Amino acid sequence: MRVNSFFVSSALAVSIALVGVFSSGADAATEAQVAPALAGAQVRAQAPGVYRYRVGDFQVTALSDGTVPQDLHALLTNTTPAETDGLLKNAFLSNPAEVSINAFLIDTGSRLVLVDTGSGALFGPGKGGKLLGSLKAAGYAPEQINDILLTHIHTDHSGGLVSEGQLVFPKATVHVGKPDVDLFLDPANIHGVNGYDKRYFEEAVKTVGPYVKAGKVVPFNGVTELFPGVKAIPTPGHTPGHSFYRFESKGESIEFIGDIVHVASVQFPKPKITIVYDVAPKEAAAQREKQFASAASQRELVAGAHLPFPGLGHIRAEGEGGFTFVPVDYRDRDQP
Known part of the structure; x- marks a missing residue:
């Protein structure tokens, strides 16, 4: 044991000496070789959401389809850029805002x-389209899905x-509210209705249409x-035809709230603020105020399509006519 200890001690001494030599004798060329590796952090893709x-x-699995930047100055209505920027700043954000697709x-x-x-491929490369990767990472295949509940027919x-x-x-x-089917899949509306852009109707035909032809839309x-x-x-x-879906099991529940909110940092404190995607902006704002108040009073667990991933949490009343979103606590353990 004494012999081993001696060699270990000797080896440590030599190592320390060598470190000192290399540290003091490192030339500019060596530093130039090392520096780029330390300074240039590579951009890596996120792991599947x-x-x-x-x-x-019930086992609920939130799946990310990615995120997209949104120019809120161009998209939000019933507000001003100054008001929007103030609300974003309060949430430590700025325009354009990054919005989740869940x-x-x-x-x-x-x-x-x-x-x-x-969104599938309809937003173009790099914007959404990650659902199938997330689904696979979660351990499922598209062929296993029994039912699809569309909160509404938007791309x-x-x-x-x-x-x-x-x-x-x-x-x-595919289950979806009949008023949406009647609006977006009526051939008479293919060129748009009352200024509502025709692309919504064209894309509905591309996405929901094949399921209608296959007899799979209810x-x-x-x-x-x-x-x-x-x-x-x-x-x-x-x-x-916008709809919530409520799931209940053993006295617990969750409501999937679709597009009742698009930008959490703006529309929770100011539910009156609408967006160009609304077919009926005034009705959308009134519905948002109603549903926020209901969820807050009932302490309902909600899941939102555009809330920051994973989009699960509760709504709390705050201030005069305002609300805030409280995400669920993060959980990572083997037992339920």
């Missing part, structure tokens, strides 16, 4: 239900339904129990 949350016996997979034990499908919610004209979810039944009217523990709740305004 997956977050799991338990609601009773979808949610719910395993009820008897079926796999997907709420919204992201960033229905775009992921198809790829190059083919059904991405070949075994799924529209609903009014509050509807789609299957045990799952209820559709119409919340018109943003679109005429």
Whole structure:
């Protein structure tokens, strides 16, 4: 043991000496070789966006379809750039704002239900289109999905339904509010309605249309129990068929609230602020105030399509007519 200790001590001494030599004798060329490696951090892609949350016996998995920058000065209405910038600054943000595109997979034990499908390829390269990667990372394949619940027929919610004209979810039944089907898929509206841009209608035909032809779209009217523990709740305004979906299990619940809010930092404190995507802006603002107040008073767990990923949390009343979003605590443990 004494011999080993001697060699260890000697080796340490030599190492320390060598470090001293190299430290003091390092020339400019060596430093130039090392410096770039330390100074130039490489840009790396995010890992697939997956977050799991338990609601009773239901497993909820938030899936990211990516994020997109939004020029709020051009998009928000019933406000001013100055008001928008002030609200963004208060949230430590600036314009343009980065907005999440979220979808949610719910395993009820008897079926796999997907709420919204992201934008697919319709926003172009680098903007959305990450849902299938997130779905795969979560351990699921598109062929496993039994039902798709569209909160409404807009590109960033229905775009992921198809790829190059083919059904991405070949075994799924699509559920959506009938007023949206009537508006966006009526051939008479293909060129737009009352100034509402024609691309919304063209894209609806591309994304939802193939499922209609395949007999896989089931529209609903009014509050509807789609299957045990799952209820559709119409919340018109943003679109005429915009709907929430409420899932209940063992005394716990969650509501998927779609586009009741687009920009959390702006529309929670000022629900009156609308966006050009609204079919009926006044109705959308009134619906937002109503639903925020309801969720706050009932302490309802909500999941939003454009809330910062994973988009799960609660709404709290704050100030005069204002609200704030409180994200759920992060969980990462093996047991529910």
